[in-house]
Amino acid sequence: MGASVMTEAGKPMESPLRQLREELERVPAYTLYGSVTAVLGMMVEVAGAHRSLSIGDRCRLVTRQGRRVPCEVVGFRAERALLMPFGTLDGIGIGCKAELENAEPVVYPHEGWLGRVVNALGEPVDGKGPLPQGKHPVPLRNRPPSPHARQPIGEKMDLGVRAINTFLSTCRGQRMGIFAGSGVGKSILMSMMARFTQADVNVIGLVGERGREVGEFLHEQLGVEGLARSVVVVATSDESPLMRRQAAQITLSIAEYFRDTDRDVLCMIDSITRFAMAQREIGLSTGEPPASKGYTPTVFAELPRLLERAGPGVDRGSITGLFTVLVEGDDHNEPIADAVRGILDGHIVLERQIAERGRYPAINILRSVSRALPNCNSPEENKLLGQARRLMSTYEDMAEMIRLGAYRQGTDAAVDQAIRYHEPLEAFLRQDPYERAGLSEGYDRLAAILEAVE
Numbered sequence: 001m002g003a004s005v006m007t008e009a010g011k012p013m014e015s016p017l018r019q020l021r022e023e024l025e026r027v028p029a030y031t032l033y034g035s036v037t038a039v040l041g042m043m044v045e046v047a048g049a050h051r052s053l054s055i056g057d058r059c060r061l062v063t064r065q066g067r068r069v070p071c072e073v074v075g076f077r078a079e080r081a082l083l084m085p086f087g088t089l090d091g092i093g094i095g096c097k098a099e100l101e102n103a104e105p106v107v108y109p110h111e112g113w114l115g116r117v118v119n120a121l122g123e124p125v126d127g128k129g130p131l132p133q134g135k136h137p138v139p140l141r142n143r144p145p146s147p148h149a150r151q152p153i154g155e156k157m158d159l160g161v162r163a164i165n166t167f168l169s170t171c172r173g174q175r176m177g178i179f180a181g182s183g184v185g186k187s188i189l190m191s192m193m194a195r196f197t198q199a200d201v202n203v204i205g206l207v208g209e210r211g212r213e214v215g216e217f218l219h220e221q222l223g224v225e226g227l228a229r230s231v232v233v234v235a236t237s238d239e240s241p242l243m244r245r246q247a248a249q250i251t252l253s254i255a256e257y258f259r260d261t262d263r264d265v266l267c268m269i270d271s272i273t274r275f276a277m278a279q280r281e282i283g284l285s286t287g288e289p290p291a292s293k294g295y296t297p298t299v300f301a302e303l304p305r306l307l308e309r310a311g312p313g314v315d316r317g318s319i320t321g322l323f324t325v326l327v328e329g330d331d332h333n334e335p336i337a338d339a340v341r342g343i344l345d346g347h348i349v350l351e352r353q354i355a356e357r358g359r360y361p362a363i364n365i366l367r368s369v370s371r372a373l374p375n376c377n378s379p380e381e382n383k384l385l386g387q388a389r390r391l392m393s394t395y396e397d398m399a400e401m402i403r404l405g406a407y408r409q410g411t412d413a414a415v416d417q418a419i420r421y422h423e424p425l426e427a428f429l430r431q432d433p434y435e436r437a438g439l440s441e442g443y444d445r446l447a448a449i450l451e452a453v454e
Contacts, residue, residue, distance in 0.1 A: 034098040036061065037080060039089060042240070042285050044071065045080040046098045053081045056141065058101040063091030068099070070121070072242055075286040082286060086121065086242050106137035107250055109231075109257035114201065117218065117232045120247040125234060138253040140246060144308045151312040153345075156376050157264070157320055160196020161189065162437035163363045163429045166446055167385060168348055168370040169377060172264050173312030175321035176370065177272075177340050180350035180362075181330040187213065188433050189350070189361045190268050190324065191221035194230060196436045199266035199320065201258045202230035205251030208244045208274030211236045221433070237274075244278035252309045252319075259317035267310055267319050273326040276303065276336045292335040300339055307343050332367075346370040359430050366393055381443055387450050392425060394418035424449045 034049035044061065053059075053073050060068040061083070069092065071083040083098070107122045112132035119125050154172030159165060170176055180186040194202045204222075206214055214234055218227065231254050235247035248269055255267040269275070276299050283296030291297055310321030323344070327337050330352055341347050348368045355362035366389070374382045395418040401407045402419065409416055428449060431437060 032100040034100065036092060036094055036096040036098060039092060042084055044083040044092065046083055047080050049100055050076060050079055050081045052100060058105055059083055060099040061092055062097045062099065064093060065091050067091060074282055084242055084282060084285065086240055105140045107140060107253050108133040108137055109254045110134040113231045115228050117234055120235045120243040120250055122250060138257050140249045140253055142253055142256055142309060145314050149314045153312055153372065154318060156439060158198045158439040159193045160436045161192055161361065162431050162442045163361060165437060165439050166442040167365045168368055169372055170320065170370060171372045171376050172320055173318035174372055175307060175310050175344045177344045177347040178322060178324040178350065179327055179332055179337055179347055181327050181352055184350045184352055184355050184362055185360055186324045186350055187217055187270060188221060190270060191217060191226065192433055193322065194222055195226040197266050200263040201265045203251055203255040203265055203267045204230055205233045205248055205269040207235055207247045207269060207271060208237045241278035241281040245275060248275040248306055252306065255319045259313045259319050262316040265319045268322045271324040271326045272340055273336050295335055303339055304343050359426060361431065366396060384443060384446050384450060388425060388446060391418045391421050395422050
């Protein structure tokens with residue numbers, strides 16, 4: 001009875017009785033009930049238990065067919081609690097029962113989640129069977145470590161992308177934004193970093209993505225190798241705004257679990273804009289007044305609460321955050337892009353004009369910045385970057401005249417030099433999606449290109 005069960009690797013497994021005991025301990029001692037009094041669009045009014053509820057609490061509505069629909073309390077009105085469902089409201093009507101959950105929303109991540117695809121509720125959606133549950137709960141709306149207790153950002157992290165490794169060095173625990181319009185290649189760039197990174201674990205959140213693109217990302221772009229070291233959270237565009245918002249929150253919760261095991265985690269969310277849109281839908285449904293471009297004030301309050309959770313841990317672990325921002329109409333100064341840029345530790349700008357001329361990844365080096373620079377580089381590396389940036393900046397200033405044929409060679413020595421080095425630098429920044437570029441390789445290749453530059 002007391003003998004331990006061994007795994008194939010020779011490690012002891014937890015006994016079924018212990019697992020059962022832990023699950024029973026999570027069952028609440030009692031349950032409160034309310035009753036549905038109105039259904040208005042996506043909102044459900046519940047009476048009878050409003051004094052026991054608060055914002056963010058969870059309930060389950062019981063349909064007339066006996067199906068349970070998870071909901072969240074998003075507001076109150078005239079002694080009625082306002083609930084928004086995580087699923088559809090089919091079968092919900094006046095008088096339906098509402099079961100109150102008296103526990104904080106949490107998730108129980110586990111090592112066995114690596115290589116799996118889950119939804120915003122932490123349920124498997126990859127058809128590979130049930131997920132193992134960990135011992136320690138992680139709140140979905142967890143608070144970041146105290147800024148005084150956090151470690152400083154670590155050394156440079158090899159992301160496998162030559163342009164980022166050299167010009168936009170990203171350190172362990174740093175938070176970077178990828179700003180791009182639709183169809184410019186941000187998903188492919190994310191998959192490259194997920195496959196090539198030196199991080200211990202990848203946690204990837206696909207928020208509001210098209211269902212077709214999710215399959216392409218998992219099977220074609222991420223691949224078997226990338227998925228094996230990753231946990232992928234998926235909430236497609238057809239799901240409720242609560243599911244899309246929670247997908248981003250549970251992504252950070254899973255990343256925090258692996259960080260607390262003293263590992264370096266690469267956390268990627270695509271995209272923060274769709275998280276903000278989901279929060280906007282929730283806010284407008286509850287009667288919150290719209291502000292900038294229809295975004296409600298809670299959107300700009302939720303953004304730092306989410307993004308600040310990434311960063312260095314208290315001990316050795318870290319969460320390096322890469323968050324994509326879908327700029328509407330290629331306007332890099334729209335409200336969400338502007339707000340996120342002020343929170344993060346740098347930004348990578350993808351431009352449509354660069355993608356149109358066939359250079360991928362379509363990173364505009366001159367408009368992008370990493371706030372870890374120049375401190376994370378050696379003086380020799382900073383010198384190389386300064387030379388390359390001056391050449392690119394000079395060419396960019398004269399690009400229109402050069403294309404029109406209005407510039408005459410020999411007029412300006414600096415411009416002549418920039419023209420001579422334009423194609424080698426463009427080739428340096430160009431990279432095939434399945435080509436890995438190491439950290440030191442980038443600086444060596446850049447030095448070889450610029451060795452004749454005075």
